[in-house]
Amino acid sequence: MSVKYADNLMGTIMPLSKQSYDAYCRRDTVQVLHSETYSGQNWTEKLLTHQNIRLVEVLQGITNAHFHLIDPVASVYIADQQNSRFSSPLKSWVEENGTIQIPHEQVYQEETALIIGGMKNHWHFLINFLPRLIMARKIMGSSFEDLDCVVIHEATPMQQDFLERLFPDVVFRQIPAGSTAAYGFKSMFYLDFPKNTLLCPEILSLTRAVVLEAYEPRPTDLAAGIFVDRNPDIPRRRLAGRANKLAIFEEHGITPIFCEDYNFSQQIALFHGADFVAGLHGAGMSNILFCRVGTPVLIIDYKWPSEMYALAQALDLRPLPILAEKVYNKTVEMRLRDLEITPKQLDAALTALKALTD
Known part of the structure; x- marks a missing residue:
């Protein structure tokens, strides 16, 4: 991509005003190419929520590493469509007096682009980024094929x-x-999307169908019952008393796995073929996206309400959460502490859920 600067890319640029995407879409000068309403569960509030998904085109549009929408003609900066951690303007774009200004360093491409964004985290990649991309293709139809590029995060090789x-x-x-x-483009398409607190069954089901059609997972010799384990050498939300708990999983015919040991194709086949899934709250559990409808899922969680449970519900699985105790460790952030459940809790939960597979 070629580098140009403000004086020869877009001329004089006024300071930007922060605006919501909803308010932007109501501007008389903005043409909303598509608007559709979807329903889903806001897992933080356990409420059914409705939200529009709208597609707009911005000529000479600009974005950045947080995939915000900047319309230099309207002089607006839109950040509210991203993960809450990235829903404020880039700090380097905000001057001491609080005004938002496009920086001197600009990368411009004479292309028609679709801004999708994303994050390397496996959960956000599968549950937020991928559905947004698949929905964009569905909404745009043949116009999707005319795009010069799709703008995303810095993806991992996998x-x-x-x-x-x-x-x-x-x-x-x-x-x-x-x-x-x-990052500026000749023409930029931007699609808003429900935040990561809203899980839409219709969109997630479409995402699962697209992935399964592309990979066509077949029966494997991998375990029919799996426990999504976490690396015992990394002090991050591990299962306390792990050795004793693994023995209980073994008694129930459930095999521990580390998702990072498998490529994407293997992970899809593993979860799609599983008759039963158990796991600790973590990115690896986002792979239940590939499970068959009705698969029992045991979720060992550290919080309630939980996005893991809400995801399983949205996918029409059969989830059972266990709210574990966090093991005290003053050197580890509260949400990342190891999780403790009693052997009887685990045995009872596995017995109850495995009965659903008989």
Whole structure:
């Protein structure tokens, strides 16, 4: 991508005003190309929520490493469509007096681009980023094929292979994490999407169907019952008393796995073929996206309400959560502490859920 600067890319640029995407879409000068309402559960409040998904086109549009929408003609900056951690303007774009200004460093491409964004985290990649991309293709129809590129996060090698499998004809332009530059395009399509607190069954079911059609997972010799374990050498939300608990899993015919030991194709086959899934709250459990409808899922969680439970519900699985005790460790952040459940709790839960597979 070529680098240009404010004086020869877009001329004089006024300071930007922060605005919501909803308010932006109501502007007389903005043409909403598509608007559709979807329903889903807001897992933080355990409420059914309705939200519009709208597609707009911005000529000479700009984005950045947080995949915000900047319309230099309207002089607006929109950040509220991203994960809450990234829903404020880039700090490097905010001057001491509080005004938002497009930086001098700008990367411009004479292309028509679709801004999708994303995160390397496996959960956000599968449950937020991928559905947004699949919905964009559905909404845009044949226009999707006319795009010069789709702008995403800095993907891992495994994520890149996965995207090439699902979208073999798409050029993905990646914005490096931590970049402070402005990225401009001749024409930029932008799709809003429910936040990661809202899980829509229809959208997730479509996502699962697209992945399964692309990979066609077949029966494997891998375990029919799996426990999504966490690396015991990394002090991050591990199962306390792990050795004793693994013995209980073994008694129930459940095999522990580390998702990072498998490529995407193997993970899809593993979870799609599983008759029973158990796991600790973590990114690896986002793979229940590939489970068959009705699969029993035991979730060892550290919080309630929980997005893991809500995801299983949205996917029409049969979830059972266990709210574990967090093991005190003053050197570890509260949400990352090891999780403790009693052997009787685990045995009872596995007995009850495994009965659903008989």
